[in-house]
Amino acid sequence: MKSPQDLVRFVLPIAVFAAGLLLWEAIVRAYGIQPYVLPSPLLVLKTLVADWPILSQSLGVTLLTTLEGFVAAAIGGVVLALLFNQSKWLEYSLFPYAVVLQVTPVIAIAPLLLIYLQQQTAVIVCAWIVAFFPVLSNTTLGLSSVDRNLAGLFQLYGASKLQTLLFLKLPAALPYILGGLRIAGGLSLIGAVVAEIAAGSAGAGSGLAFRIAESGYRLNIPRMFAALLLLSLAGIVIYGVLALVSHLLLRRWHESALGKDS
Amino acid sequence: MAEPGLSGSDSGSAVRLRGVTKTYDSGVTALGPLDLDVGRGEFVSLLGPSGCGKSTALRIIAGLAAPSTGTVELAHHGAAQRGSHTIGFVFQEPTLMPWANVHDNVRLPLKLARLPAAAADARIDAALDQVGLAEFASAYPRELSGGMKMRVSLARALVTDPDILLMDEPFAALDEITRFRLNNDLLSLWRNLHKTVIFVTHSVFESVYLSERVIVMTARPGRIGAEFRITSSEPRGEEFRTSAEYAAFCREVSGALAPSYAGQAGA
Numbered sequence: 001m002k003s004p005q006d007l008v009r010f011v012l013p014i015a016v017f018a019a020g021l022l023l024w025e026a027i028v029r030a031y032g033i034q035p036y037v038l039p040s041p042l043l044v045l046k047t048l049v050a051d052w053p054i055l056s057q058s059l060g061v062t063l064l065t066t067l068e069g070f071v072a073a074a075i076g077g078v079v080l081a082l083l084f085n086q087s088k089w090l091e092y093s094l095f096p097y098a099v100v101l102q103v104t105p106v107i108a109i110a111p112l113l114l115i116y117l118q119q120q121t122a123v124i125v126c127a128w129i130v131a132f133f134p135v136l137s138n139t140t141l142g143l144s145s146v147d148r149n150l151a152g153l154f155q156l157y158g159a160s161k162l163q164t165l166l167f168l169k170l171p172a173a174l175p176y177i178l179g180g181l182r183i184a185g186g187l188s189l190i191g192a193v194v195a196e197i198a199a200g201s202a203g204a205g206s207g208l209a210f211r212i213a214e215s216g217y218r219l220n221i222p223r224m225f226a227a228l229l230l231l232s233l234a235g236i237v238i239y240g241v242l243a244l245v246s247h248l249l250l251r252r253w254h255e256s257a258l259g260k261d262s
Numbered sequence: 263m264a265e266p267g268l269s270g271s272d273s274g275s276a277v278r279l280r281g282v283t284k285t286y287d288s289g290v291t292a293l294g295p296l297d298l299d300v301g302r303g304e305f306v307s308l309l310g311p312s313g314c315g316k317s318t319a320l321r322i323i324a325g326l327a328a329p330s331t332g333t334v335e336l337a338h339h340g341a342a343q344r345g346s347h348t349i350g351f352v353f354q355e356p357t358l359m360p361w362a363n364v365h366d367n368v369r370l371p372l373k374l375a376r377l378p379a380a381a382a383d384a385r386i387d388a389a390l391d392q393v394g395l396a397e398f399a400s401a402y403p404r405e406l407s408g409g410m411k412m413r414v415s416l417a418r419a420l421v422t423d424p425d426i427l428l429m430d431e432p433f434a435a436l437d438e439i440t441r442f443r444l445n446n447d448l449l450s451l452w453r454n455l456h457k458t459v460i461f462v463t464h465s466v467f468e469s470v471y472l473s474e475r476v477i478v479m480t481a482r483p484g485r486i487g488a489e490f491r492i493t494s495s496e497p498r499g500e501e502f503r504t505s506a507e508y509a510a511f512c513r514e515v516s517g518a519l520a521p522s523y524a525g526q527a528g529a
Contacts, residue, residue, distance in 0.1 A: 150359065156351055168359075
């Protein structure tokens with residue numbers, strides 16, 4: 001944030017956001033639109049504060065699900081990629097199914113999962129299904145984009161398979177893995193929300209998505225917006241945290257984390 | 263397919279190639295047949311046009327590629343030093359690990375040999391000292407110039423105290439001033455450490471400046487076209503670079519190299 005251009009890049013989106021809110025507020029007031037049709041931003045904020053005990057609890061539930069799904073996706077994606085990297089047979093046998101899982105819309109799978117699994121498990125599995133693929137494909141790409149000469153050097157010095165993996169392949173793949181995790185963070189939130197909505201119609205659950213569905217039935221539109229706002233914020237925070245972790249891990253050496261002048 | 267042997271020979275050769283060829287799956291023969299003897303402590307350059315298989319020859323000597331036919335024998339000074347420790351390899355690119363600092367990059371061969379860190383540190387410091395980078399141990403490759411990165415690469419090759427140093431156009435990508443300095447530093451390292459050096463280059467001037475012997479290779483498939491023993495009365499330095507005898511050697515070697523280019527379109 002040094003040059004005026006950086007400042008403009010920072011201020012502009014905020015200005016657009018503020019202008020949008022003002023316009024929204026003005027339209028709602030000018031036309032006297034009822035809150036159950038479109039609540040004003042101010043009312044959404046008030047609802048957020050008033051309903052905080054319920055909403056914060058739901059936020060916790062959704063965040064926990066997201067985190068569990070994310071961790072499962074991160075471990076599952078990286079481990080699968082490592083196995084594929086070690087054995088071509090395994091890759092040929094299983095990779096098509098990873099693609100099938102990825103391209104089948106999770107919203108269509110969620111009701112099925114809810115039949116066969118406990119609700120809490122089903123929700124996590126949903127988050128996992130949506131989020132693991134970018135980790136898997138990015139890690140696979142990273143593991144196979146090792147410098148050929150460096151690999152030759154490891155061979156020359158008689159490195160074992162494990163040494164090559166730990167000291168060469170994994171560090172070389174790290175920027176790719178982190179890129180995959182950044183996508184997976186947002187996706188696991190989506191997976192959790194989709195599963196909660198699918199489960200919500202079955203009656204149980206208390207996550208934010210469930211609150212949105214429930215408020216919809218009750219025509220409590222301000223609370224819908226408040227819950228939506230929290231989901232959005234959660235997504236932004238998840239992305240920001242992962243981007244920060246990525247930056248901290250790569251800042252000493254990787255192009256993506258270096259400033260223009262270095 | 264012939265196995266590259268690792269048996270010691272008492273003939274005084276550090277490296278001995280007999281009838282080595284390399285044919286790729288596509289049927290293209292890139293190299294040979296090549297017979298080559300390099301004496302212990304000798305500095306030999308392989309000089310030739312690009313695509314003549316000189317890098318392939320180096321990779322075969324290192325064991326990074328298998329010859330299609332023929333044998334490779336490497337002598338080693340002590341029985342305890344069998345295998346990888348006898349060879350240091352420097353690539354055309356510095357080939358450093360960008361995620362590790364200079365110290366850890368140089369440490370790599372020792373780490374792969376599972377040498378304890380305490381024992382490794384002294385050798386790493388010595389190797390960095392030899393290439394004049396002692397103060398840059400904690401720098402990352404991204405922070406170094408091209409010449410300095412190449413010095414790190416050289417230190418990494420030296421850290422195992424190899425008998426044979428294989429260098430694959432190591433200074434080709436550097437600017438001339440840096441290349442001259444590294445040439446001089448390499449010469450003094452060679453004089454002090456008594457390594458056998460096989461140096462692949464496409465520069466006539468570099469090969470004459472550095473080597474005791476220049477081997478000119480023919481165009482693909484690469485064979486030995488001519489050999490020159492480069493003798494100079496004084497220890498080599500910048501005066502040699504501008505001397506009449508240097509110019510005469512360069513003219514001679516260039517003349518031998520010309521037929522290799524004659525067959526190439528656009529050369």
